[in-house]
Amino acid sequence: MLVVRHIDGLLAGQEQRFGSDVERIVFGRDPDLCQVVFPPDCNLVGRRHFALLRELSGDYAIDPFGDHYVALDGVAVESGQQLPRKATLRLGSDNGPGLTTEAEAEVAAQGGLQLTERQQQVDPLRAQLRRSWRGGLVAILVVGILGSAAGFWSWRDRQRQNALQVELADEIQLMQARERHEAGERIAGSDRQRLTRSVFAVVHRDAAGRETLLGTAWPVANRLLATNAHVAEQMFSLKDGESLVARPPGSAQTVYAIVDVATHPGYQAFPDFLNRDPFYVASARGQPRLSVIPGYDVAVLHLDKTVPPDLVLQIASDTELAALGPGAALAFAGYPYERVRGSDVQPIGRTPQLQTGAVTAQTDNFLLPADPAQRRLIHHSLPSTGGASGSPIINAAGNVVGLLSAGNVTMMAAGARIPSAVQINYAQRSDLLRDLIEGRAASRLASDRPYWEQRSAAFKRGVDVVIPALLDETKPSAKARAVIAWEERDQGVTAADRQMRAIDGVTTQVRSRSYRVPIKAGSHHLFVLYADGGSQVSALTVLIDDKPVRRGLGAGDQWAAVRLTAPPIDKTVTLIVDMPDKDARFLVRDYVWDNSAS
Known part of the structure; x- marks a missing residue:
């Protein structure tokens, strides 16, 4: 039997008794959800402030809800902390509404066994961490005064970070457990x-x-x-x-x-x-x-x-x-x-x-x-x-x-x-x-x-992000400005375009198309191959006089690029587009920088 007595405020002197069949006692201002109800204008107390959870041992664990403050005999409680047989609790602040709890001895329903005597307590892990933190702080401060303080501050930061991580993990678990419990109460067992x-x-x-x-x-x-x-x-x-x-x-x-x-x-x-x-x-x-x-x-x-x-x-x-x-x-x-x-x-x-x-x-x-x-x-x-x-x-x-x-x-x-x-x-x-x-x-x-x-409309398509980034990375000078000199849009490859090609030292079957593109003597170019529909590309190769001079690999991406400075005479280059062996659509462009790049 747990006896709850109010010791001040409008409820002073009131008493409630809870038998061993009550597994959860909720304290707060919400009369629909709480067993111990405070006046509605007692704003230091939350609508659901905390609960006492009856354990198999017959003891009660304290479960504060959220950041609601509960003091046990003048000290802030830890979630899961056991309630002593006799205790004084304050809610909201050290001067907030108070009550006492007392577990009265009762004979068990079966076997006539008396209530077990109070056992030696072990501090909750979080309380140990906080206590060791305070103790470590004092000890290290003495050492820091006598020697270098740098080691202390580093150690302090690590201790604080570790303690916060443990506390955060505990709070997340408690929050999730509380949320699941509340949801379970609101959904009928049937x-x-x-x-x-x-x-x-x-x-x-x-x-x-x-x-x-x-x-x-x-x-x-x-x-x-x-x-x-x-x-x-x-x-x-x-x-x-x-x-x-x-x-x-x-x-x-x-x-x-x-x-x-x-x-x-x-x-x-x-x-x-x-x-x-x-x-x-x-x-x-x-x-x-x-x-x-x-x-x-x-x-x-x-x-x-x-x-x-x-x-x-x-x-x-x-x-x-x-x-x-x-x-x-x-x-x-x-x-x-x-x-x-x-x-x-x-x-x-x-x-x-x-x-x-x-x-x-x-x-x-x-x-x-x-x-x-x-x-x-x-x-x-x-x-x-x-x-x-x-x-x-x-x-x-x-x-x-x-x-x-x-x-x-x-x-x-x-x-x-x-x-x-x-x-x-x-x-x-x-x-x-x-x-x-x-x-x-x-x-x-x-x-x-x-x-x-x-x-x-709030986003950009890949072609409007990737190509500008490639141009920015490869421009020949800070003032260079690129323009499209040639392009083929909405191109495609089918099974009829299959060829065997050696790419990056490996001979593989690809689907290939070729294009002839004129370039001016000494001009600076960026040739870009970009696949539609998120498809990957295999390679983009530039040939001059039928000899490969540059190759850009797709490397698992949906684009490939080749930077080229034209020879000192006008030429027509060949671009070879290689795609993986499946139907795909793509565009291929020749960007040339204007005279400010020269």
């Missing part, structure tokens, strides 16, 4: 249970019957599952004897054959628009290439038989989606098993994982602020990794607001992906799926295209 019963594993089965988990899907109709387009598109690359199947959760060996798939048309159209010539953020330092989350990443899977109707999940209404905003509670269930123990046994029995979190932001597909109609990319704090793609994300009403589709990861050696500690991941808003199911996806996509053009 909705969470239904969610875990409704998620299917999407599995690739090879010709030998071996299975590999690809992602997660869920019933949106009796013979229709919803998932991400990047999961469904695996259907298009199946070889003889291979198939895609869906398996429900649990150990039942029921298999649903996936007989057809349909992806949102925007899933291919949007990257085609972006990659026609990649965008760069010219207003940012270094002009980085625009990085976006794949948009319109939704699809449906057609099954060979009907799923139980009680497993079908409902897509949130337009009103619910419009009300979605930062802080909204979310939950998802799925199979996030990339580099997670248990992934190898999923073909035998599927165990979906359920996580809770919150919306952190909403943007358009360019990751820019937008009006509600275009805010189809949900940023959220739900943890994720490979296998969770396509998982349904529900709101507090139990309806699907999004499909988990991507996350922030750190790439490690050998291609390993480690989820980012920032825990900002992404989902496709579920109205994209409704458009696909109800046959409106193509018409909605047509109305989106003008929006893409308008939004992308």
